[in-house]
Amino acid sequence: MEDIFSADRVERVAALRSSGIEPYPARVPKNRMLAAEILALGEKNYGTEVRVSGRIMGRRGYGKLAFLDLVDGSGRIQICLQKEHLSDENFALLGQLNRGDFIFVEGEFKATDKGEPTVYGNSITLLAKSLLDPPEKRKGLEDPELRARLRYVDLFTDNEVQKRFLARSALTEAVRKELLSRCFVEVETPVLHPLYGGAFARPFTTHHQSLDMELFLRIAPELYLKRLLVGGIERVFEFARVFRNEGLSTRHNPEFTMLELYQAHTDYAGMIEIVEALVPAACLAAGNDKLTATWKNQTWSLEPPYPQKAYGELFLEHASCDIHNESAVHTALKEHNISVEGDDEGAWWKAVNDLFEATVEPTLQDPVFVIDYPAPVSPLAKVSPNDTNVAERFEFFLGGMELGNAFTELNDPEQQLANFEAQAVSSDPDSPRIIDRDYVRALAYGMPPAGGLGLGIDRLAMVILGCDTIREVLLFPHLRPEYGAEA
Structure with missing residues (x-):
């Protein structure tokens, strides 16, 4: 079954473990909020500290700044991660993250300069590493047979x-x-x-x-x-x-x-x-x-x-x-x-x-x-x-x-x-x-x-x-x- 995994991602799992990070931890942080609950806080509650977890479905920017689209069962929320607000260990973890991974983020809820509600993270925890790259969300799976076979991806x-x-x-x-x-x-x-x-x-x-x-x-x-x-x-x-x-x-x-x-x-x-x-x-x-x-x-x-x-x-x-x-x-x-x-x-x-x-x-x-x-x-x-x-x-x-x-x-x-x-x-x-x-x-x-x-x-x-x-x-x-x- 090894041939179904992405070789690059398998290497990332090995690198994470060698640095002391378990890619599939048995325990998860408590008191998470849903993306929809955070967005419902609205502009009047900007500055609130929040905790959210979900699957990474989009990533923009590398280097010292990255924006992630985090999706959970209630919807999508944008995450902003900046080197200056992360520990060295967390910033190194950011470099190993891919689309499809599940993470937990703690940070401040506020808007970007363009006005988009965002969680500015100061701590990230890897919850589960994806070993395969998911299809682009805007396209999904197009072949009907494949959609039925990979329903978990289709969903x-x-x-x-x-x-x-x-x-x-x-x-x-x-x-x-x-x-x-x-x-x-x-x-x-x-x-x-x-x-x-x-x-x-x-x-x-x-x-x-x-x-x-x-x-x-x-x-x-x-x-x-x-x-x-x-x-x-x-x-x-x-x-x-x-x-x-x-x-x-x-x-x-x-x-x-x-x-x-x-x-x-x-x-x-x-x-x-x-x-x-x-x-x-x-x-x-x-x-x-x-x-x-x-x-x-x-x-x-x-x-x-x-x-x-x-x-x-x-x-x-x-x-x-x-x-x-x-x-x-x-x-x-x-x-x-x-x-x-x-x-x-x-x-x-x-x-x-x-x-x-x-x-x-x-x-x-x-x-x-x-x-x-x-x-x-x-x-x-x-x-x-x-x-x-x-x-x-x-x-x-x-x-x-x-x-x-x-x-x-x-x-x-x-x-x-x-x-x-x-x-x-x-x-x-x-x-x-x-x-x-x-x-x-x-x-x-x-x-x-x-x-x-x-x-x-x-x-x-x-x-x-x-x-x-x-x-x-x-x-x-x-x-x-x-x-x-x-x-």
């Missing part, structure tokens, strides 16, 4: 990147606050599952050495959360890291954050009301002045209520055939190069839904609830009492992208077992092959009527923050490793 060289991730954190916290105000309880459920379910997706697998058993990284927390409804906790939610062993795209990452919530004694109409509260709360918390989102050169109002459109009607409009006209659907599938992978009902309806995704979803630009999904593609939802061919389910779309999925939850244990058994023999390769009998047993003890919702936090952040790809809202998206596994 401290581009203020907008840091603001974006702080905004993502704020919108997540706003969603949490809204749910807590509604008496929901935040919980944690297992990440390692003995069976996988709650979604149609291929799992990642691992092996438990002590128990000698195969486990799966969860593809959804749904079945554990609904067990809590059985247990009497009537409103639950989890910000869950979920894992799906599928492709990468501008909208897909194999590891992502899903909000899932379940509420007893309501239905999917209750989930619509919750979406119409969470989305505006997230939008405003992210720093938007209005309830609007601008994404890929389009701007949408996020002011609720959002319209509702039936799955079958949208299918007829955009796929140009009736969803129940098998011959016409076959023709449309061929036109879009979608094949039916099997001869069972599950394979047929998966192909129908693939056709919906290809023809309808790109048109769903404004916020909309697509309701009345076909029952065969909704095995965890109740069917409509008015039409047993459709489920009480909606998906929430914005910008042609699914952001949320909700059901009136199926709580009939016999019907749930039958649905699981149908999944187990389906020719759909993503259909779960194992029946979760413990979940069926939980339902057999009685689960209250409930509504449930899954909301993709990454995609919600993409749209609200105006990011073209999911990578831009993930601190560390998945990439091929740059280095091998050798020691």
Whole structure:
């Protein structure tokens, strides 16, 4: 790994240690102020003694005078260091400092001749020596791949990147606050599952050495959360890291954050009301002045209520055939190069839904609830009492992208077992092959009527923050490793 370090900076570390200065001290000086706090003192407090620490991101002048741009989590402040105000040891240390180094400065807060608020240092302490030269802050990292790979550099060289991730954190916290105000309880459920379910997706697998058993990284927390409804906790939610062993795209990452919530004694109409509260709360918390989102050169109002459109009607409009006209659907599938992978009902309806995704979803630009999904593609939802061919389910779309999925939850244990058994023999390769009998047993003890919702936090952040790809809202998206596994 030595080849990744700057040879000049490694030499500087050696020189510092030989002079008795530890480049990475274990203890740091106390009572530091943030740059923003110092600047807030204002002109009336010029002459105040202050203590500040941060990363050097700019340096001007050498010899007996140097100006440094010092950056911390609150912002930037200028430091002026003059030989006449430093000890010999500190002046020698100044000569070894580079951009990227962390230092602690004590000095007097006042203005330069040009009027810029500045800390005139009389003491400097090295906190951490940087062994690589950071990019120029005004340029940052320009290559998207490199930005994602070196996110730690991207964050401290581009203020907008840091603001974006702080905004993502704020919108997540706003969603949490809204749910807590509604008496929901935040919980944690297992990440390692003995069976996988709650979604149609291929799992990642691992092996438990002590128990000698195969486990799966969860593809959804749904079945554990609904067990809590059985247990009497009537409103639950989890910000869950979920894992799906599928492709990468501008909208897909194999590891992502899903909000899932379940509420007893309501239905999917209750989930619509919750979406119409969470989305505006997230939008405003992210720093938007209005309830609007601008994404890929389009701007949408996020002011609720959002319209509702039936799955079958949208299918007829955009796929140009009736969803129940098998011959016409076959023709449309061929036109879009979608094949039916099997001869069972599950394979047929998966192909129908693939056709919906290809023809309808790109048109769903404004916020909309697509309701009345076909029952065969909704095995965890109740069917409509008015039409047993459709489920009480909606998906929430914005910008042609699914952001949320909700059901009136199926709580009939016999019907749930039958649905699981149908999944187990389906020719759909993503259909779960194992029946979760413990979940069926939980339902057999009685689960209250409930509504449930899954909301993709990454995609919600993409749209609200105006990011073209999911990578831009993930601190560390998945990439091929740059280095091998050798020691």
